[in-house]
Amino acid sequence: MNVISPIVMTALDGLVLRQQATAHNIANLNTPNYRPIQVNFESVLTELAKGNHAEITQTLGVTPNKENLKSALSHEISVLAETNLQYQALIKGVNKQLSLLQMAISEGRR
Amino acid sequence: MSLWQSFAISRSGMDVEQLRAEYAAYNIANANAVQTSGTKVFKPIRVTSRTVAPTFDQVLANSGGTQQMGGVRAIVSEANVQPRKVLDPSHPSADKQGYVTYPGVNVLDEMFSLTMAVRAYEANVTAFNSARSMMQKALEIGGRNG
Numbered sequence: 001m002n003v004i005s006p007i008v009m010t011a012l013d014g015l016v017l018r019q020q021a022t023a024h025n026i027a028n029l030n031t032p033n034y035r036p037i038q039v040n041f042e043s044v045l046t047e048l049a050k051g052n053h054a055e056i057t058q059t060l061g062v063t064p065n066k067e068n069l070k071s072a073l074s075h076e077i078s079v080l081a082e083t084n085l086q087y088q089a090l091i092k093g094v095n096k097q098l099s100l101l102q103m104a105i106s107e108g109r110r
Numbered sequence: 111m112s113l114w115q116s117f118a119i120s121r122s123g124m125d126v127e128q129l130r131a132e133y134a135a136y137n138i139a140n141a142n143a144v145q146t147s148g149t150k151v152f153k154p155i156r157v158t159s160r161t162v163a164p165t166f167d168q169v170l171a172n173s174g175g176t177q178q179m180g181g182v183r184a185i186v187s188e189a190n191v192q193p194r195k196v197l198d199p200s201h202p203s204a205d206k207q208g209y210v211t212y213p214g215v216n217v218l219d220e221m222f223s224l225t226m227a228v229r230a231y232e233a234n235v236t237a238f239n240s241a242r243s244m245m246q247k248a249l250e251i252g253g254r255n256g
Binding site: 012015016019020021022023024026027028029030031032034037073076077080081083084087088091094095098 | 112113115116119120122123126127130158159160161179181182226227229230233234236237238240241243244247248250251252253
């Protein structure tokens with residue numbers, strides 16, 4: 001039995017990776033000929049929700065951004081903020097689930 | 111894949127931008143350094159950057175064909191610009207024709223590069239703070255006040 005769903009775990013990992021890719025884009029803001037990179041993990045979440053657990057261990061990947069050839073600072077900062085908030089929301093959910101478990105263990109007593 | 115790597119990337123970005131600002135200040139400080147007899151004229155320093163290639167270990171650890179993120183690195187080089195010659199025969203450093211040789215520093219360019227460096231530095235700090243707050247949140251998992 002998984003207390004925390006593997007989907008949540010994968011989403012947390014994917015958000016960390018996205019944060020890292022965005023930090024990389026920002027660090028290379030003034031690098032000539034730099035292609036911004038992006039992380040797509042939402043498709044992996046759909047596969048996980050379908051129950052295909054086996055083949056998803058290695059597919060969280062970083063790809064060059066096909067549309068945005070030039071890294072735009074405002075775009076990167078907004079992705080950063082979005083990633084951060086999604087991460088915090090997920091952790092809040094995890095904490096709630098754990099506190100439910102805690103309540104069950106202590107038979108409803110505090 | 112960890113937030114520590116994220117800190118390292120943002121730090122490398124900050125290092126490069128700090129170097130860029132330093133060299134812009136260095137070029138501006140030397141903008142009016144005249145060439146005296148027997149010395150070479152000052153040449154402005156250019157800081158360019160390039161993406162750091164991943165190390166062998168990183169490629170091996172993640173051989174799924176995905177792109178690796180190693181941060182950024184500065185390349186410092188001397189710009190090959192023509193010195194500025196000003197006719198001023200009374201100047202102590204004037205040559206036989208009466209010309210004084212000043213470095214070919216474009217102060218406007220340097221100010222621009224300084225401003226860009228400061229802004230890019232701030233962007234890197236934002237990325238660093240975002241990683242920090244994510245990590246702080248992760249440390250709260252399973253805590254008392256969850």
